Amino acid sequence: MSTTLLSLFVLISVTPSPQSWPQFRGPTGDGISQATDLPVSWTETQNIAWKVALPGRGRSSPVAADGRLWMTMAMERGVRRMQIGPDDMQVAEHVSPGAVCVRRSDGRLLWHVTLFEIDKPDPVHWLNCWATPTPVVDAGRLYCDFGTFGTACLDAQTGQVVWKRRLPLDHQNGPGSSATLWRDALILIRDGRDAQYVTALDKKTGHELWKTNRPPLSGDRTDMKKSYSTPLVIEEGGSPQMVVPGAQWVASYNPASGREIWRVRHGLGFSLVPRPVFGHGLVYICTGYFVPQLWAIRVDGHGDVTGTHVAWRATRQVPTLSSPIVVDDELYWISDVGIACCVDARTGKLHWQERLGGRCLASPIYAAGRLYFFGEEGKTTVLKAGKQFARLAQNRLEGPLIATPAILGGAIFLRSDAHLFCIEGRSSP
Numbered sequence: 179m180s181t182t183l184l185s186l187f188v189l190i191s192v193t194p195s196p197q198s199w200p201q202f203r204g205p206t207g208d209g210i211s212q213a214t215d216l217p218v219s220w221t222e223t224q225n226i227a228w229k230v231a232l233p234g235r236g237r238s239s240p241v242a243a244d245g246r247l248w249m250t251m252a253m254e255r256g257v258r259r260m261q262i263g264p265d266d267m268q269v270a271e272h273v274s275p276g277a278v279c280v281r282r283s284d285g286r287l288l289w290h291v292t293l294f295e296i297d298k299p300d301p302v303h304w305l306n307c308w309a310t311p312t313p314v315v316d317a318g319r320l321y322c323d324f325g326t327f328g329t330a331c332l333d334a335q336t337g338q339v340v341w342k343r344r345l346p347l348d349h350q351n352g353p354g355s356s357a358t359l360w361r362d363a364l365i366l367i368r369d370g371r372d373a374q375y376v377t378a379l380d381k382k383t384g385h386e387l388w389k390t391n392r393p394p395l396s397g398d399r400t401d402m403k404k405s406y407s408t409p410l411v412i413e414e415g416g417s418p419q420m421v422v423p424g425a426q427w428v429a430s431y432n433p434a435s436g437r438e439i440w441r442v443r444h445g446l447g448f449s450l451v452p453r454p455v456f457g458h459g460l461v462y463i464c465t466g467y468f469v470p471q472l473w474a475i476r477v478d479g480h481g482d483v484t485g486t487h488v489a490w491r492a493t494r495q496v497p498t499l500s501s502p503i504v505v506d507d508e509l510y511w512i513s514d515v516g517i518a519c520c521v522d523a524r525t526g527k528l529h530w531q532e533r534l535g536g537r538c539l540a541s542p543i544y545a546a547g548r549l550y551f552f553g554e555e556g557k558t559t560v561l562k563a564g565k566q567f568a569r570l571a572q573n574r575l576e577g578p579l580i581a582t583p584a585i586l587g588g589a590i591f592l593r594s595d596a597h598l599f600c601i602e603g604r605s606s607p
Contacts, residue, residue: 198243199584199591202312202356203541207410208455209503211545215588217603218548218560219571225603227589230285232598233278236309238356240584240591240598243315245282247584247591248334249598250275250322252308253292259304265351267301273308275324279337282586285600291337294328302352305499305539305580312356312408312582314364321364321381325353329366331384341384348372354406354451360420360433363387369405369424376409376422376431388436393427393443402448405466410454412461414477421477423450423463430477440479442488444471452497453541457504458524460489464511470496472511474526490526495519500582501541503549505563512538512551520565530567534559540582543590554578556594575599 234251256271276292331340347370355367363378374392425448447465472492495513502511509523536553556577562568589602
């Protein structure tokens with residue numbers, strides 16, 4: 179199946195466009211771009227159209243439309259790193275989560291707005307921050323979610339606040355799930371230590387449309403009940419369904435009502451971060467910590483289909499943080515320690531496994547026959563998509579790079595902790 183046809187399976191309320199990147203992982207939520215002229219090679223001085231310093235810190239992906247880009251960020255005061263239990267955490271005296279808007283053509287900062295003021299916020303993991311979930315832009319509105327710290331709808335042109343909500347939750351390691359927009363519903367995942375549910379807010383008012391509790395979890399350890407995945411809305415048999423991985427279970431819901439359609443128990447996995455992807459009638463999910471696996475699940479079931487609808491599983495070098503990607507008949511992913519894998523998307527048969535090097539936390543993107551994998555220290559490895567491993571380029575920029583980049587037209591917008599880069603220019607394949 180071609181990449182273009184594969185994209186048609188995904189039912190997102192935002193209309194796909196080569197001139198927009200409206201949510202985490204793009205128009206169809208799977209890292210696929212229709213761009214044909216992205217650069218392959220770059221340095222700090224080659225194929226960099228512009229580079230702009232960003233106020234505050236954030237690890238959300240950029241979103242883009244109408245000649246603008248938006249990101250969430252947080253102004254931080256009194257941040258220090260400390261050990262809390264088994265985790266290396268960041269604590270702060272005060273944080274001010276907000277959003278920024280820059281002009282696509284030259285990176286000029288158009289506005290910067292603070293949305294919440296929080297004294298002594300809950301700690302976040304050192305790989306996380308207080309502005310990690312990616313916003314959504316649609317029809318002149320920008321939807322920013324900071325998990326327990328608050329959710330806001332803004333006028334995308336001016337930054338003026340339209341509405342705000344707070345849905346408190348104990349994330350333990352900070353917020354991570356990005357919001358998803360479907361028709362008039364802004365869908366939020368709240369999988370914490372203290373509660374686990376999916377909810378939809380009216381995108382115009384912020385009022386609750388529905389709320390559904392997650393499948394029951396076994397065990398007494400609350401730290402193994404949290405999760406951070408972002409849902410994916412697909413279409414099966416002419417009807418929409420929303421796939422949401424979580425601790426111990428992955429479940430599918432009707433996005434209009436929140437009614438559960440099917441569920442699969444994947445075991446004791448928790449702290450799931452990767453977003454699902456869909457192709458060939460299968461949804462691919464990663465199972466999280468402690469022993470990550472990748473499961474391919476048929477989506478035409480009802481009820482508990484653990485024993486009937488799991489097509490195959492993979493256990494080699496499965497990521498806990500970055501998302502997989504489906505291109506034509508192949509499925510690709512990269513482990514946290516930088517080992518990339520390519521398998522047959524229908525069967526899971528391994529085609530190749532290669533070390534790219536360095537820790538990889540951002541999710542890969544695809545365009546024009548090429549895969550882009552992003553390393554934490556600022557290295558991007560470009561591969562030719564296919565059953566044979568073929569490296570096209572390795573590129574380095576000032577890191578750290580944890581946010582998944584965005585694509586708009588012929589440019590890659592890559593966000594480090596301090597800067598936003600516009601990578602644009604002709605480059606040999």
